[in-house]
Amino acid sequence: MPELLLELFSEEIPARMQAQAAKDLERLVVGSLSDRGLLFDGIKTFSGPRRLTLVIAGLPAQQKDVEEERKGPRIGAPEKAIEGFLRSAGVTLDQCAKENDGKGQYYVARIKRVGRPTADVLAEILPETLAKLPWPKSMRWPGSPVRWVRPLHAVVCALDGEVVPFTFAGVESGRTTYGHRILSKGEIEVRRYEDYAKKLHDAHVVLSAGERRGIILNDMKQKAFALGLDWIDDQGLLDEVSGLAEWPVVLFGKIDDAFMDVPGEILQTAMRTHQKYFSLKPAESANERSALSNRFAFVSNMIAADGGAEIVAGNERVLRARLSDAKFFWDQDRKRRLESRVADLKKSIFHAKAGTMHDRAYRVALLAMMLADLLGCDIVKAERAGLLAKADLASGIVGEFPELQGVMGYFFARNDGEDDDVSLAVRDHYKPLGPGDSAPETPISIAVALADKIDSLVTLWRAGEKPTGSKDPFALRRAGLGIIRIILENKLRLALAIPLRAVMVISQAHAERSWDERLSGALSSRTLLKGIADDLAATAGKSDGATQGDLEVVADVLDFLADRLKVALRDKGARHDLIDAVFSLGGEDDLVRLVARVDALQAFLKTEDGANLLVGYRRAVNIVKAEEKKDKTTYEGEPDPKLLQAPEEIALFKEMAEARELIAAELAHERFTEAMTVMARLRGPVDAFFDKVTVNVPDAKLRQNRLLLLSRLRASLHAVADFSKIEG
């Protein structure tokens, strides 16, 4: 069975785009092939700095012949209809058969399509398929009618060793490729994957990103081990450098002694972000923060004639220049207290409609206090940490290395003798930074981290920056997910509407006073906290203009958070329909409670009683709906006990009345599993009702009463979740 080898050889592809491009290439080619009925045995893709490669094994030599039967108009149908049918089917009238479906005779076209050679199909579909590859950023260049990530230089496309001829991006396909930019000379002729992989390896190209990654990690660990060192785990950097070399060679350099008294985090960040170097630690050290070795590892793309001496010397020199900048800032910055930089934040705008970073620092301080109060931790520490949280943004070192925000604040705060909880909260308030990062766990850090995210979410939302489609320039989705994770992972019981609303009250209340006055007022009398609470209570039902707008923002942000929560739960494997069933009840801003309800529902439906009750529920709802439609009315309300006749309906009525009270009581105590156990008891009476009782009886009153009884079943279950959203 034929094998397809496809390689797209270009100028250097950004490392961050390579892996996804290989996946997209596979998806698109597989899609096009299967659209044309071409199935195969196996597929492999590779990506690297200068090439994307795809290999497909076991393609048929040609498409299967297909016969399609198409039903046409009736015999005697208007001429135009028949003509149109013949044209679309590509047959003549005498090629059509006549068939009878019992209602009359009609034309049938039997269209036979002869399968084409696979090579011809590939030549046709590949150019258009490749043009669809969605690069995050692509460019034009002379001679190419399509965009690609960087100029394309060669396309290898061979089916069983023979060229599949086509033109893409101004390049004609062939069997010629090229090796390593420096370590290889001239053209390489290839026919199949086997000789392709071998010849490229000889030309100093490791095709597979996984293999390059393995080589780097292995080399680095071996060399480090020999020095009594170990690498500091950095998978992201490892992925990146695997995409920057076709022939990775690990080299080691030395950090100049002059820099070894600078905090390890600074050295590590300077090395990582600007130079893509790996940091190393003593092999026996378990703690990553404790010690940084004075050696570093880096990956070159070269087997140097001098064994790498020049390359190492060059890299060490570059690092010295980088670190002298970092050391200069570190020494300068420590001459001032972190606190004194809060005022400097006036110079940086957070958002044109949401004030300066200085405003933000005070808002976060006040909100952190309030959250600390709600969560029962030290409000004075929360205030202090909130106020200092952003101050390091005004330092020289964070200006140079923005990714050190928080970490530097921690060092400065500790250096200034701030409380440990405060220093740690300054460092950790950005957490969680992404899916791989943990949420803060200590009370003050939690309060400040929540305050930070809630403030940016609400103020930016109000400023009209809500995320739309792929646009989310202020990363509000990440902020939302951060809020959710902090709450759920720490099981915080918090009615979220309160802090959301508080952001706006904090911005507006006593705006005539200075921030310092407002803050000290809040600290000394706590009137501000009380004020917010009063304000929230007072405006709960009001609808004057400004308040109305604020309340709408709160409702919108809550909806947004509910959506993020749905995504988060779905990612963790919760069924989306159950999430919908609970969410559509609405009016819930306690995330812990929401999730408990989803969990209980999921467990309940896995039981036999649960599954059967769902069947009974559906039957009840379908009957009520059908009759409502027929009668053009709605059946909602209490059935009349006096009209109950059959023992099964009397039993159901009784059981439901009892269950309703019990369910309400369990729900009031947030015992969702127990509430569902109560519901499970209805299964028997429901099944019995449907076995024995006819709903649609001639007696109109009796029929109506039975429909009302069924509608009550719906109402009872909806106290727990909207069962109509449940699928399967």
Add this chain to the structure above:
Amino acid sequence: MHKARTLQDLILTLQAYWARQGCVILQPYDVEMGAGTFHPATTLRALGPRPWRAAYVQPSRRPSDGRYGENPNRLQHYYQFQVILKPAPKDVLDLYLGSVREIGLDLAVHDIRFVEDDWESPTLGAWGLGWEVWCDGMEITQFTYFQQVGGFDCDPVSAEITYGLERLAMYVQDVEFVYDLAYNDRFRYGEVFHQSEREFSTYNFEKSDSEMLFRHFADAEKECKALVAANLALPAYDQCIKASHCFNLLDARGVISVTERAAYIGRVRALAKACCETWLASPMGEYAPRYG
């Protein structure tokens, strides 16, 4: 292999190399600018259909980067060597690597990398895709395929190569303090520029007359618009560069607030756009020889 031992050698070597590739060797443009890209030979010539190849040294003025002659590698005035090739030739990266060999970097013992770095100039309304070129971990060149200038598509696409000359010379000469560079066999870089760095840092940060600069900005803006109205692309563009430099001086002086900053950049961009539009409607350098 011959190594460019001095800064001057470096310039002469690059010039000779790119002259062999058919580039017009221009002299620095006589208006202050922040980068070689602002030279009309790049900004304007990158637009329109006519082929173009040029190479030149351009002093780059970055008032905020002044360090009073104390920092080992930050300067408020430094040299860029700029190459523009339009349309971008297919083998442009090989041509570039040829220039690296030419200045004496033996590719058999060095590690050359093309690391993603897309270029954008908000003041010029311009962007392109490309790389920073690393030699042993050191950025020695910025390479860009121009996609848009002044908001207009570049068609055909040009390749722009920018070498930071001092940085490259420091690497080649193995020098860590920029002022220690050999300018030629007789003079150090410090002898040529140290006093100038000190004095201009003082001027940029402490002495410049902000009121005057605001006025100059407004005048240049006004003049630029008037010249655009008169369809004079090149004189209008000079005023655009002047406005941009005034803005940079004001910025260094710290008299432009964060909010105003975006507005000023927007004003310069509007000028650049108008100039580009005027250029596109002009003969764009077309010339028929008068005597055969």
